[in-house]
Amino acid sequence: MTDTAGRHVGTVARIGTRASRLARTQTQTVAAALTVAGLATELVPMTSEGDRNRASLASLGGTGVFAAALRTALLAGECDAVVHSLKDLPTTPHPGLVVAATPVREDARDALCARDGLTLATLPPGARVGTGSPRRAAQLHTARPDLEVVDIRGNVDTRLGFVADGELDAVILAAAGLRRIGRADAITAELDLDTWPGAPGQGALAVEIRETDATGTALAAALAGIHDSDAWAAVTAERALLAALEAGCAAPVGATATASDGVLTVSGTAYRPGGGESRTAAATGRPDEAAALGRAVAADLLAAGAGAWIAG
Numbered sequence: 210m211t212d213t214a215g216r217h218v219g220t221v222a223r224i225g226t227r228a229s230r231l232a233r234t235q236t237q238t239v240a241a242a243l244t245v246a247g248l249a250t251e252l253v254p255m256t257s258e259g260d261r262n263r264a265s266l267a268s269l270g271g272t273g274v275f276a277a278a279l280r281t282a283l284l285a286g287e288c289d290a291v292v293h294s295l296k297d298l299p300t301t302p303h304p305g306l307v308v309a310a311t312p313v314r315e316d317a318r319d320a321l322c323a324r325d326g327l328t329l330a331t332l333p334p335g336a337r338v339g340t341g342s343p344r345r346a347a348q349l350h351t352a353r354p355d356l357e358v359v360d361i362r363g364n365v366d367t368r369l370g371f372v373a374d375g376e377l378d379a380v381i382l383a384a385a386g387l388r389r390i391g392r393a394d395a396i397t398a399e400l401d402l403d404t405w406p407g408a409p410g411q412g413a414l415a416v417e418i419r420e421t422d423a424t425g426t427a428l429a430a431a432l433a434g435i436h437d438s439d440a441w442a443a444v445t446a447e448r449a450l451l452a453a454l455e456a457g458c459a460a461p462v463g464a465t466a467t468a469s470d471g472v473l474t475v476s477g478t479a480y481r482p483g484g485g486e487s488r489t490a491a492a493t494g495r496p497d498e499a500a501a502l503g504r505a506v507a508a509d510l511l512a513a514g515a516g517a518w519i520a521g
């Protein structure tokens with residue numbers, strides 16, 4: 210295959226993927242969309258430290274543990290594109306790489322997956338709820354100080370297994386991931402974004418490629434065809450908010466932005482790590498102001514005293 214400038218870009222776009230069911234499903238979805246857009250694709254399996262290591266996300270260094278190995282392989286030319294969950298992607302751009310597409314976003318909400326159809330309101334006092342996320346832990350402590358929050362790790366199937374085998378009463382997971390792998394049946398309550406914002410970028414995918422392939426290639430053209438500009442504006446605002454707080458994906462920060470019909474709304478909430486206190490700020494503007502809006506919301510959160518909860 211040659212690009213519009215006649216350069217050789219390989220006959221098939223090789224898309225690197227982590228081995229988890231969620232990662233494979235997400236990569237296959239993007240590959241299928243690229244095939245429809247006229248590009249031949251092939252999946253290349255990889256392993257990341259985030260998948261190998263069962264230590265807590267925070268102790269692994271949080272941001273970037275899932276993305277790092279994929280990015281190294283991409284830069285080494287072992288694959289031509291990688292698909293990330295945007296919420297796992299560090300906000301600092303990686304030298305030599307660019308996010309070339311964000312497809313239409315899935316559900317950005319968190320979901321409670323509890324035994325016996327229980328909801329956040331009906332879980333009994335002392336119920337054991339699993340999450341590895343400081344944001345979800347702070348949200349749980351805030352909404353239900355009487356619950357026991359248990360730090361867990363593992364992929365989506367592993368976490369659902371803790372409820373199935375009775376070790377935990379519930380776990381909190383991203384609704385998007387559950388839907389993508391066909392496990393929406395495990396959801397007993399979806400958590401409203403107004404009172405329970407998800408992680409910045411949650412529910413959105415990012416396709417990252419080498420900067421040198423970003424213009425004039427068949428890969429770039431096909432990616433432009435699966436890009437959703439509203440999803441891009443929303444996640445750009447949420448990630449600018451996170452970056453301006455100098456916080457990573459392990460920070461107790463939720464953000465939710467929506468773009469439609471030329472209007473972008475951005476809201477962010479920072480939590481005291483142990484729960485019990487939070488600050489929320491919001492802004493509205495145009496999609497092309499996404500990054501500035503996100504930074505403005507972050508500045509309001511810092512002015513309201515949220516900085517002390519995010520540092521460290």
Ligand SMILES: NCc1[nH]cc(CCC(=O)O)c1CC(=O)O
Pocket residue numbers: 294295296297365381382383384385386387410411412413414
């Ligand atoms: N940190 C793991 C991770 N990264 C992306 C998702 C779900 C899919 C998404 O949010 O887009 C998950 C699992 C979860 O939080 O339940």
